[in-house]
Amino acid sequence: MRFKDYYEILGVEPGAGEAEIKTAYRRLARKYHPDVSKEPGAEEQFKSVNEAYEALRDPQKRAAYDQLRARGYRPGDEVQPPPGGFGGGPGGFDFDEVFAGGGNGGFSDFFQELFGRRRGGFAGAGQPGPRPRGDGATRAKFAVPLEAIHRGDPVRVAVGGRSLEVRVPKGIRPGQAIRLAGQAPGGGDLLLEVEYAAHPQFEVDGRNIIHALAVAPWEAALGATISVPTLGGAVDLKIPADSEGGRKLRLRGRGLPGTGGAPAGDQIVELEILAPKANTEEEREAYRRMRDAFGDDWRRA
Structure with a gap:
């Protein structure tokens, strides 16, 4: 996978605070929003800006990304998984993400490899993204667009290499879960814990x-x-x-x-x-x- 400099994409310094990152994201998202932008390549730019903000707005994701960036990678460099994963050894960071829309929210392979698998970001052999629970169900976080929350739309997600259509209950709250019977990788129920995806306007x-x-x-x-x-x-x-x-x-x-x-x-x-x-x-x-x-x-x- 190829390295992406999320700070460069948003036009902020690596030491930028949360407010500065949010302001930069809003400005660029408005500039490149496909519904209004006349900029060449606006749709791809919009996806790139969304991905960068999704990585840097969350403290855990940002910490994992900063550890990788500190190794001196530049945009386009081929990335090699660090020994022992992120976090200094076994355990590391634990990201269990499922992104709505187009299977993976339009995010790059770099983002998916870094944040879309458990234990340090990079996928190991036979290592699924969602995490099994003690009751036999498998839990994964589910980043849902606000429009789907508002209308109760079905959205498509990628889980264990499969594309599933999920009916999102209208008005569902963050932290609530949607149960998909028998849809976990390897069998069993899949519990999708809802969180609201970042939005360029709201x-x-x-x-x-x-x-x-x-x-x-x-x-x-x-x-x-x-x-x-x-x-x-x-x-x-x-x-x-x-x-x-x-x-x-x-x-x-x-x-x-x-x-x-x-x-x-x-x-x-x-x-x-x-x-x-x-x-x-x-x-x-x-x-x-x-x-x-x-x-x-x-x-x-």
């Missing part, structure tokens, strides 16, 4: 969905109606005049579905005021007129 807070919305200064100042993505499709959101950065607007019932009679969550839209880049003389002149109109005292105001 974060989860309980049943609420958080979305950062970029607005132009004049939209914030004068008010505007802007199309906003939600898990159920785009909706129009009215931005009140004189809005400031950080203001939160609520779309009721647009979060994750409730279960057991609980109401659905909301979508919280947080405004980020961004100044568009002036690419033409006409646009630069528009900024000069704004400067002259507001003067030098606008900060105090």
Whole structure:
């Protein structure tokens, strides 16, 4: 397998903190999202950015990756499993991952070998990814897209070299498990423990969905109606005049579905005021007129 530099993909330094990594991921995911991007190779770039964030957002995955990177690998180098695996010997790190969508979430062989098998990341002979439990069932983590959680869609997963279709209960919570009778590698039941996959546009807070919305200064100042993505499709959101950065607007019932009679969550839209880049003389002149109109005292105001 070929080494991938996840820090380079996200454009951050190896010592970057969690917030910096998240910000870089959001920016690149918006740039390359296949639904909106006109960039060449946007779909592959989007997959690469998602994979890098999935590796670096989790402290255990990041620690395992950093140990490998410290051996001096560069992008494209052929990777050899370290003696004894990761973690300094037997036991090492224990990753039991099953990724939804296209069998493996579109992640590379490098990611799958590093994180998709147990005991140190690299697969050994006859070593399956999922872990047997004392009750005879086999448990694996199941990273599910938020859209599937919202709609209750079926998704395909790869387990033990087989592709399975899994019906995801609508509104299922992280930590809950889906049992597949007789589907474990080698027989027995398979328990898929649900976790929410990273999303380029949304974060989860309980049943609420958080979305950062970029607005132009004049939209914030004068008010505007802007199309906003939600898990159920785009909706129009009215931005009140004189809005400031950080203001939160609520779309009721647009979060994750409730279960057991609980109401659905909301979508919280947080405004980020961004100044568009002036690419033409006409646009630069528009900024000069704004400067002259507001003067030098606008900060105090």
